[in-house]
Amino acid sequence: MAKEKKVSIKDVANSLGVSTTLVSVVLNGKARQFRISEEMVRKVQDAALSMNYSPNLIARNLRGGKTQLIGLIVTDISNPFYSSIARIVESRAEELGYTVIFSSSQEDLNNTRRLIDVLLNKGVDGLIVVPCDGSEPVIRKLHESNTPLVLIDRNFPTLDVSFSCLNNYRATELTTGHLIEQGHKNIALIAYNTEMNHVIERIRGYEDTMKKAGLESYINVEKVDLSNSKEEIKAVLGTLIHEKKTEAVIFLTNMLAITGLYCIKEMNVKIPDDLAVVAFNRNDVFNLFYSSVTHIRQPLERIATEATNILVDKIERGELEVKTFAYSEPELIPGDSSRKVIRN
Amino acid sequence: MAKEKKVSIKDVANSLGVSTTLVSVVLNGKARQFRISEEMVRKVQDAALSMNYSPNLIARNLRGGKTQLIGLIVTDISNPFYSSIARIVESRAEELGYTVIFSSSQEDLNNTRRLIDVLLNKGVDGLIVVPCDGSEPVIRKLHESNTPLVLIDRNFPTLDVSFSCLNNYRATELTTGHLIEQGHKNIALIAYNTEMNHVIERIRGYEDTMKKAGLESYINVEKVDLSNSKEEIKAVLGTLIHEKKTEAVIFLTNMLAITGLYCIKEMNVKIPDDLAVVAFNRNDVFNLFYSSVTHIRQPLERIATEATNILVDKIERGELEVKTFAYSEPELIPGDSSRKVIRN
DNA sequence: ATATATTACTAAATCGGTTTAGCAAATCAT
């Protein structure tokens, strides 16, 4: 009662009384190269078709060292941002003849290490990774082992590893600029407490833009723990609103914005009247919040497709030495949440 | 500059001057069975560890016919409901020593067919599938081919295939009962226009509960297209509110609820004053909507874990003939959206 | 007529493991 076993190349060969070599060669389109007669080519193709033969990829891959598998490690597959990336990578990979295995590191270094091992063991031809905080050494080692590798969403400026990311600096330049245009001055940033490059870049974009507008004295970067605790964010928002007279807040990530908006709702803070808000990435939440939420749109389609393309290039052309740094440009989607409301 | 090739069992064997058989046997814990001396066992384990050996799963699987891969086909991995399932399946599978490959059928029959083929070709040991509308014949065929298979979220009552689903009947029994308790009478249901069993069951739960409460004359099931079009849902809501004097609406799925709430917001309908609402499944959206949304909580953790357990059981114990029908019980999470507001 | 080239195919090695069958040496039984 086990799984029915499939038709093998041997079955096809036997049915025609020829060698497996012949069948393999014909079905791989190398008939000419091996000078197989046209009549035989037809016979083999017909037999393969009628016997419903399809090659055992495991066997093929054992020989060839390729599995047509791509490993994708995100931090959390249940985060809509990453599951969207997963969907796009999956569909692009499929177009290119690859299948994607994905797993979630839960932002944990040990998990990341373990998952990389597991995936390499499964024989993936290459990896697309959202590196978690502190994973630089792991990624470096992986890169040095000459495994085709592309980072996505986040990158390490200290590493020569190809990546496909948002132009993060430009993203906060846009949001900050937008808030300034609206007439806000006391603009704060709520960020994660991490050294990860995408966060650093976003902070830099904010600070530079504030400086350029002569608002240096208002620069205020609040850092909260990656755990996204509601209590912590509530406390920070309380301080900003009641003590620091903050007019506008930029939430540096999607998750931060969702938790932040939840806090704001519970705190009975009115948006944009009491506080203007800008978020990152679209989310159904933003449409349904009582005020439509101004946010940065990341060209997800592009970022994920690019990452896949780069990786497959590396795998197939073996161009491991070529570094591709793909930055995609953000777009500002204005909503009501960032309007300037004149207060008494 | 290709990928560094890994340490093989042969390398370990050579380093000790023993056979690969010995190494294989020891590392698979069959030393006793093969009467390998304890000293040798220690030597082999040490060598394997120090050489950082880990077996090539492809090779192992070619011989054993097992890949330790599970295929998961959902309708849309970017739907938070399914990506949550994916995360849980992934983590349970990992505990059991399996890796998950997943892909999205986009609710399309041809895609489902194709994906099943692709995954089987990759040599997955079994499949967990969210079957799309009309996929009964495909699933039947798959089942008959003796591939370990578990359906999740949706099932076919006409098929003897194991599944792990919500007790869908109970879910609408709960929601409908809740609305009736609140004092609502004119309660409508917005469902998808499909013959899929989970939808049928949910409708049945609603209708039965209405009947039991003597509200038979108020039974009103509105069916909309699976495409989840905002225009269509808006039209339906308009009719319900303005023509049919509907007091309360049950959205039969998460996506319907999200789109529905969006429509409600755009239509300036007040919740729960003008219309009471109940939804399915938790969603960040529900917390941030101006009124907290009453909804059915599906024990996702349980549903997904069960599905994985059942599948691995089938794979490992070969108990293909044993059917497991796992129903998980829903829970009603009350919010403000379903309150009865006395109208003038 | 003999050497060379071409045609149409096949045998066998290989990938990296697992497993079956078996062998030599040591130990035990009689």
Added chain:
DNA sequence: ATGATTTGCTAAACCGATTTAGTAATATAT
């Protein structure tokens, strides 16, 4: 002392493909 058993290990087959090297039969060249 001889046969039987146990101990500790290995050779070789196998999984299902790809690929290299080669062969027999025919055709062409000199």
